[in-house]
Amino acid sequence: MKKYSFLNYLSLLLLLGFMGSISSCQKDNYDAPKTKFTGHLVYKGTPIQIKNNGLDVNKEGFSAVYFELWQDGFGKSAPIDVYLNQDGSFSALLFNGEYKLIIPPGQGPFLSIANTETGSDTIPLSLNGNKEMDIEVLPYYMVDKADFTVGTDSVVSAAASVSKIITDNRAKDIEYVGLYVNRTSFVDEDNNIAFKTIQGADIADLSNITLSAKIPKDISGGNIGIADQNYFFARVGVKIAGVDDMIFSDIVKVELK
Amino acid sequence: MKKIYIIAIAAATGIGMLAGGCSKDFLTNDPTSILTTDQVFGSKELAFSALADLYKGYVDQQTITNWVEFTNFDEAFPSEAGNYWRAQQTDFPYDWWNLWNYDYIRNINIYIARCSGATALDDADKQRFVAEARFLRAADYFEMAKRMGGVPIVTEAKTYDYNGDPSYLQQPRNKEAEVYDFVLAELDTVMQYLPDDATVQDRATKGLCLAMQSRAALYAASIAKYGVNTPGVTLPGGEIGIPASQADKYYQISRNASLALVKSGKYSLYMKKPDDLADNFASLFYDKSNNPEVIFAQNFKLKSGTVEGWTLNNQPRAIAEEAQGGRINPTLNLALKYETLDNKYTPFKVQSGAGYAYYDKESDIFNNRDARLAGTFILPGSQFKGKDVDIWAGYYVPASGKIITSTTFGGQAQLPGRDYKEQVVGFSGPIDGLEFSAQTGFYVRKFMDPATGSGQIGTQSEVWWVRYRYGEVLLNLAEAEFELGKKDSAAIFINQIRRRAGFTKDLTPTEITFDRIVHERRVELAFEGHELFDNKRWRIADKVWNGQKITAAELEAGVGKATAPNTMAYGLWPYKVYDPGATNDGKWIYKIVKPDEVTAAHRFQLGNYYSTINQDIISNNPKIVKNPNQ
Known part of the structure; x- marks a missing residue:
């Protein structure tokens, strides 16, 4: 019995020590960043619709569009990557300070516009408290309009209108235009249960x-399909020749009749 | 008695310690675990073993000691639970295949400097060692250029002088063309100091220098010629991209090097088993005695510690010597590319009218094809190490249209009308989602070691990894001739390869097209580490792996077209027919399947053409420019 109580004391002591060590961890050198930097990538005020930034936790932001934030004065330099959501919005928690914002060349279905202040693609960014900012870019194409109808037999039809924005010597052709339908509101060329594409050369009128x-009626072991759900999400995307990322229309919820 | 012993031992120990403590040179003893520079370059053997260590640093992307790299590109499916993600990942990360091994380059530079300055070595030895080290350096720059584009060319070991400013050590990237020029020039220089001996196959030779020139110049040429297809994959400083005007020059260099090797007459196509061309093609890779085709290989030796586990990893599960194997499953995508002997791309016939096509023997569906199919694949109905590989997916019962199978290797079930259970699936599968089973219906044969014990963990294999062989040089030559407009000559060399594969009807010069060249390389050089880099240099990788899902019909329609999408792995499964009393009983049918683990379509983005240079490298040396489209 005596032995037991000694052990109890010992465990109590250990517990105290453990708690002590936990509480000592609470004091950190820095507070967590809490300045919110939010906004959209836009063309003349209209957000650029792109692919979702990846649903896989291990590959977060993978293959999606991002821009880089750089900050001078902290030894070796490395960028903070800020990934965009499918509606062209972004948000990042940062420390206050002076940053440089760069959209890496080749990112996204657009070209970045030279900043008037720096005369290059570098955008100076000064954070002092929450900030909302829209970044203007120059897309190769825009999907102006996309209307969806669901016909009989669960066929989704899209009527879309695409306009060519860059028409000078930097212009690029359309590789294909695609209709994508998914069961959730994440819709793009990778996340879909039904799709149809038309090659750029076969398009008579943009x-x-x-x-x-x-x-489909039933896929993935009967979990997905019209048998299980009566609403879906659709959007139209444009693949530009020589550009990895596609540009899309808004995502529209379509309901079966 | 015991006590006396103890005292004696204690005394002896004391004396021993005293003696040790008295040793005068205690502080000036030579270390016993390190060899000094003078010692290493004071003896031929030690200088040679230091060189052997440099050979060990030779970099391969796909190789038999890293099987899983073969399963990223729809040439093969990974039948191992931990690697299914390779068939489920859409995009290739930008940092895949990157290489920036300047520690290795530095070691070679130090070796070259010290070996050249050594006084105790024979001039002949010295010359050969230095030439070999320079060869290895050229090989590594070639490898870096393939993956990163232009990289800084550093040819001497630099030393920091601790003055606080390391900027004099920072070197910008050279142009991509300059790296290729450097590689070609180095090979030109060192080949005269290397033995011109075809029996030397695991060290550098003159023949190897020519073979590497043939390949490297071809890469540079095709980047110059086909760069126009991917205009975004360039950098303004020339670190990426080679001007189109230089294409012909490089094709010419490649052609000359290949031709010099061919004309030397020292190498020839392996043809020891003319009666069985499939077996002949398989032996080419494991026969290490007097193999006239192998120019350079990474060698292994049993019981030396340097062995490889390709056979262990990939042996058919039914006859495995351990409870594993079967990891690499070559795909139907690749199998379809092997032509029938009438020089035609023929899909495997699984349908006959509205029903299945019936075959008398399991292997009959593969009859009358390019011998390289059976030489590269372990096919259903064939044997390995003299035993049946036992690949069949179950029984097909025409009466009910049902499939009877099991989910365990060689599993049992009861057939209709029988009162006992029997085996209803092969001991190698295929069983969907069961690792080590032939989930595509195929196993790999290339580089597989038929020796007993090669599949045991404790023994493994000494089959070598062939890096350069004469067959590839012939294909390089055919490609260069074709690109230079000499189709007649291209046909001659490509037909040499095809005759060895059993084709009796030669291709005519008009039949030689870009698609043909691409096709022939895919079937001849499968599982030899060429697919990725070939598709990159032809600038077709973003079209072949375009991220769009494909159907089996699209797959069949795309065979023979260089840019046809090839994004998802398919398989071909055999079933035994159970129809007692009917004519088809005991015959075989086949079905085309997509393994359930294959969910994503691979996509090669423009940013994948040249891999990421890590940010810490750029931080250390701000003169390094980033690769495009990332």
Whole structure:
């Protein structure tokens, strides 16, 4: 019995010590960053619709569009990557300070616009408290309009209108235009249960592109399909030749009749 | 008695300690675990073993000691639970395949400087060692250029002088063309000091220098010629991209090097087993005695500690010597590329009218094809190490249209009308989602060691990894001739390769197209580490792996087209027919399947053409410019 109580004391002591060590961890050198930097990538005020930044936790932001924030004066330099959501929005928690914002060349279905202050693609960013900022870019194409209808037999039809924004010597052709349908509101060329594409060369009129795709009845062991759900999400995307990232229309919820 | 012993031992120890403590040179003893520079370069053997260590640093991307790298590109499916993600990942990360091994370059530079300055070595030995080290350095720069584009060319070991400013050590990237020029020039210089001996196959030779020139110049040439297809994959300083005007020059260099090797007559195509061309093709890779085709290989030796586990990892599960194997499953995508002997791209016939096509023997569906199919694949119905590989997916019962199978290796079930259980699936599978089973219906044969024990963990294999062989040089030559407009000559060399594969009807010069060249390399050089780099230099990788899902029909339609999408792995499964009393009983049918683990379509982005240079490298040396599109 005596032995037991000694052990109890010992464990109590250990517990105290452990708690002590926990509480001592609470004092850190820095507070966590809490300045919010939010906004959209836009063309003339319209957000650029792109691919979702990846749903896989291990590959967060993978293959999606991002820009870099650089800060001078902290030894070796490395960028903070800020990934964009599919509606062109972004948000980052940062420390106050002076940053340089760069959209790396080749990122996104657009070109970055030279900043008037720096005369280059570097955008100076001064953070002192929360900040909301829209970044203007120059897309190769924009999807002006995309209307969706669901016909009989669960066929989704899209009527889209695409306009070519860059028409000078930096212009690029359309590789293909695609209609994508998914069961959740994350829709792009990788996340879809039904899709249909039309090659750029086969498009006669950019302002009148029609596509249709049939939603399967049952896939993935009967978990997905019209048998299980009566609403879906659709959008139209444009793949530009020589550019990795596609540009999309808004995501629209379509309901089966 | 015991006490006396103890005293004696204690006394002896004391004396021993005293003696040790008295040793006069205690502080000036030579270390016993380190060899000094003078010692190493004071003896031929030690200088040679230091060189052997440099050979060990030779970099391969896909190789038999890293099987999993073969399963990233739809040439093969990874039948190992921990690697299914390779068939489920859409994008290739930008930092894959990156290489910036300047520690290795520095070691070679130090070796060259010290060996050249050594006084105790024979001039002949010295010359050969230094030439070999320079060869290895050229090989490494070639490897870096393939992956990163232009890199800084450093040819001497630099030393920091501790003055607080390291900027004089920072070197910018050279142009991509300059790196290729450097590699080609170095090979030109060192080949005269290297033995011109085809029996030397695991060290540098003159033949190897020519073979590497043939490959490197071809890479530079095709980057110059086909760079126009990917205009975004360039850098303004020339670190990425070679001007189109230089294409012909490099094709010419490649052609001359290949031709010099061919004309030397020292190498020839392996043809020891003319009666069985499939077996002949398989032996080419494991036969290490008097193999006339192998120019350079990484060698292994049993019981030396330097062995490789390719056979262990990939042996058919049914006849495995350990409870594993079967990891690499070559795909239907690749199998489809092997032509029928009438020089035609023929899909495997699984349908006959509205029903299945029936075959008398399991292997009959593969009859009358390019011998390299059976030489590269372990096919259903074939044997390995003299035993049946036992690949079949189950019983097909035509009466009910049902499949009867099991989910364990060689699992049992009861067939209709029988009152006992029997084996209803092969001991090698295929069973969907079961690792080590042939989930595509195929196992790999290339580089597999038929020796007993090669599949045991404790023994493994001494089959070598062939890095350069005469067959590739012939294909390089055919490609260079084709690009230089000499189709007649291209046909001659490509037909040499095809005759060895059993084709009796030669291709005519008009049949030689870019698609043909690409096709022939894919089937001849499968599992030899060429696919990724070939697709990169032709600038077709972003089209072949375009991220779009493909169907089996699209796959079949795309065979023979260089840019046809090849994004998802497919398989071909055999079933035994159970139809007692009917004519088809005991025959075989085949089904085309996509393994359930294959969920994503691979996408090679423009930013993948040249891998990421890590940010810490750029931080250390701000003169380094980033690669494009990342």
